[in-house]
Amino acid sequence: MTLAGLRDYLATIWAVAGGRLLAGVGLTALAGLTEGLSLVILIPLVAIAMPGGGSVLSDLPLVGETLARWSPDLVTLLMIFIALVVAQALLSRAKALFNQRTIQDVSAQLRTRLFESISYARWEALHNRRSSDLNHALTHDIDNVMGSIGSVLAIVQACLMLAIYLVLALLISWPMALFAFVIGGALFLALYPLRRRANRHGKRLIAMYQDQNATVLEFIGSIRLAKLFAAEDRQVREYSGNVGRIRGAVLDFAALSTWGGVFFQIGAALVAALFVYLAIEVFALDFARLATLLVVFARIAPRFSAIQENVQTFLTEAPAFANYRRNADHFDAHREEPALSGATAPSLRESIGLTGVGMTYAGAETPSLRDVTLEIPKGQIVAMIGPSGSGKSTLADIMAGLFAPTAGIMTIDGVAIDAANRRAWRSTVASVPQESQLLHTTLASNLRLGNAHATDAEIWDALERANIAELVRALPDGLETVAGDRGTRFSGGERQRFALARALLRKPQLLILDEATSALDWENQRMIVAAITALRGELTILTIAHRPSLVSFADHVVALENGRIVEQGSYSELAARDESKIARMISGG
Numbered sequence: 118m119t120l121a122g123l124r125d126y127l128a129t130i131w132a133v134a135g136g137r138l139l140a141g142v143g144l145t146a147l148a149g150l151t152e153g154l155s156l157v158i159l160i161p162l163v164a165i166a167m168p169g170g171g172s173v174l175s176d177l178p179l180v181g182e183t184l185a186r187w188s189p190d191l192v193t194l195l196m197i198f199i200a201l202v203v204a205q206a207l208l209s210r211a212k213a214l215f216n217q218r219t220i221q222d223v224s225a226q227l228r229t230r231l232f233e234s235i236s237y238a239r240w241e242a243l244h245n246r247r248s249s250d251l252n253h254a255l256t257h258d259i260d261n262v263m264g265s266i267g268s269v270l271a272i273v274q275a276c277l278m279l280a281i282y283l284v285l286a287l288l289i290s291w292p293m294a295l296f297a298f299v300i301g302g303a304l305f306l307a308l309y310p311l312r313r314r315a316n317r318h319g320k321r322l323i324a325m326y327q328d329q330n331a332t333v334l335e336f337i338g339s340i341r342l343a344k345l346f347a348a349e350d351r352q353v354r355e356y357s358g359n360v361g362r363i364r365g366a367v368l369d370f371a372a373l374s375t376w377g378g379v380f381f382q383i384g385a386a387l388v389a390a391l392f393v394y395l396a397i398e399v400f401a402l403d404f405a406r407l408a409t410l411l412v413v414f415a416r417i418a419p420r421f422s423a424i425q426e427n428v429q430t431f432l433t434e435a436p437a438f439a440n441y442r443r444n445a446d447h448f449d450a451h452r453e454e455p456a457l458s459g460a461t462a463p464s465l466r467e468s469i470g471l472t473g474v475g476m477t478y479a480g481a482e483t484p485s486l487r488d489v490t491l492e493i494p495k496g497q498i499v500a501m502i503g504p505s506g507s508g509k510s511t512l513a514d515i516m517a518g519l520f521a522p523t524a525g526i527m528t529i530d531g532v533a534i535d536a537a538n539r540r541a542w543r544s545t546v547a548s549v550p551q552e553s554q555l556l557h558t559t560l561a562s563n564l565r566l567g568n569a570h571a572t573d574a575e576i577w578d579a580l581e582r583a584n585i586a587e588l589v590r591a592l593p594d595g596l597e598t599v600a601g602d603r604g605t606r607f608s609g610g611e612r613q614r615f616a617l618a619r620a621l622l623r624k625p626q627l628l629i630l631d632e633a634t635s636a637l638d639w640e641n642q643r644m645i646v647a648a649i650t651a652l653r654g655e656l657t658i659l660t661i662a663h664r665p666s667l668v669s670f671a672d673h674v675v676a677l678e679n680g681r682i683v684e685q686g687s688y689s690e691l692a693a694r695d696e697s698k699i700a701r702m703i704s705g706g
């Protein structure tokens with residue numbers, strides 16, 4: 118993580134949880150103090166048990182004389198001890214809750230913020246991204262950032278506790294305290310190369326999890342395909358290979374990171390042995406102080422290793438914040454402005470115009486559309502035909518306001534569709550794609566995706582128009598029937614008719630059917646065509662089709678080839694011309 122990255126990381130946490138962080142530090146300090154005092158109380162306790170212990174008390178710096186004068190009895194000391202431990206336990210609990218809330222708040226904010234950035238990004242910035250990478254960014258990356266915040270809090274708090282213990286230890290015996298801290302610090306620094314290597318391993322692991330995530334998502338999306346091609350073996354091999362690599366990497370990581378603990382434990386034991394030797398042989402420390410110092414250091418050692426472990430976790434997990442930042446910035450830079458402002462969609466009263474429209478996809482060498490000029494009067498049904506790859510879907514996406522063309526303009530009654538009103542225009546367009554999906558919820562909720570405020574009467578009207586009302590009426594749960602995962606409860610033709618009903622509920626200014634009937638049998642095609650034909654004059658419709666039966670009802674037919682319009686006219690006019698595309702389609706050429 119670069120310095121600027123670290124500053125950004127800390128500033129982000131501070132912006133969400135600034136005040137609470139300070140309160141957390143305050144609670145930690147209080148908990149540390151009470152814990153420290155509950156240890157110091159050991160000195161008078163041990164002193165009471167020792168003959169002539171009074172002199173031990175009066176030798177203590179700062180509080181010695183007061184304690185010696187007060188000379189508390191055993192029961193009082195024990196009660197103070199218990200009170201301190203109770204206070205410390207309650208303070209530690211409050212601190213843990215504070216920490217958890219800070220972590221959850223930051224994570225909720227980062228997740229929502231990234232989700233928003235992705236949701237409002239222009240389609241150009243999204244359509245080529247692997248969905249598994251987006252999933253990874255929203256789940257694993259943020260989980261890692263949460264983990265790293267937990268370690269930052271733990272590091273800050275452990276440092277604070279160390280400072281408190283250091284003061285206590287200095288009060289008890291400053292030469293011994295200095296000795297222990299210098300050696301402890303040196304041990305910590307000596308383990309730096311180990312931490313660096315662990316960090317590199319951590320980064321490798323993140324990349325592997327990302328790969329695994331992609332494999333799983335692709336697998337789930339293509340189970341049917343794998344079955345059809347009997348390619349389960351390949352998928353299982355790919356997955357198990359990935360799992361095996363992750364297993365190896367995690368074990369390597371564990372082998373490496375656990376060495377830190379081993380070295381630290383051995384180092385701490387050596388230091389403790391040396392410490393006891395020096396305390397007895399060189400500094401001739403009394404038993405009460407030696408025992409208390411040993412207890413204090415016994416508490417300090419785990420804190421040092423906690424810092425060591427948390428620094429390691431931080432270095433492994435904090436790079437995810439850089440990923441988060443890169444993604445959020447990328448999608449923000451492609452934000453569809455003004456996504457949330459009140460830009461209104463141009464209203465279609467006369468015609469949709471395309472003038473010299475061209476489209477070259479990012480990274481593509483040749484344009485997918487060139488110089489398309491077309492006028493679609495309101496209320497007309499326009500059919501688009503052309504071979505595969507001729508640019509039909511690209512043109513439909515531009516007309517739906519999903520993409521901005523890279524050349525030329527699209528107008529509604531002469532008003533240009535641009536960055537400012539493209540999203541508003543899109544919200545008045547409805548599309549029925551080649552294969553419609555339904556969400557795993559009730560039919561009513563699925564249909565209301567088209568129009569959240571649609572009344573039941575409007576829903577039934579749309580179902581009638583889409584030729585599917587009868588089927589819904591026959592279902593025991595009617596509109597409350599759950600569609601099943603991706604709508605598998607219904608056939609492809611039924612799903613298409615639900616999708617058409619959903620599109621109609623939107624009362625769109627333009628309805629786009631992108632090969633909406635191509636996957637259907639004759640009966641289902643007939644039903645959809647009947648539904649579309651009944652909308653003539655009422656809606657402006659763009660339909661993309663391969664078969665003549667699916668364009669014969671159109672008012673106007675446009676043929677595309679290699680991204681250009683090569684022919685257009687009325688169906689009957691084109692059908693009558695021997696050499697026309699339509700004539701060739703009808704004769705099966």
Ligand SMILES: Nc1ncnc2c1ncn2[C@@H]1O[C@H](COP(=O)(O)OP(=O)(O)OP(=O)(O)O)[C@@H](O)[C@H]1O
Nearest residue numbers: 244478481485503504505506507508509510511512
């Ligand atoms: N995201 C993309 N990046 C690069 N090239 C693309 C992208 N999407 C489509 N293309 C290319 O643009 C051309 C037009 O594609 P498009 O999907 O519009 O054709 P189509 O006529 O709808 O084809 P089909 O009938 O097979 O669906 C094709 O050559 C395709 O490879």
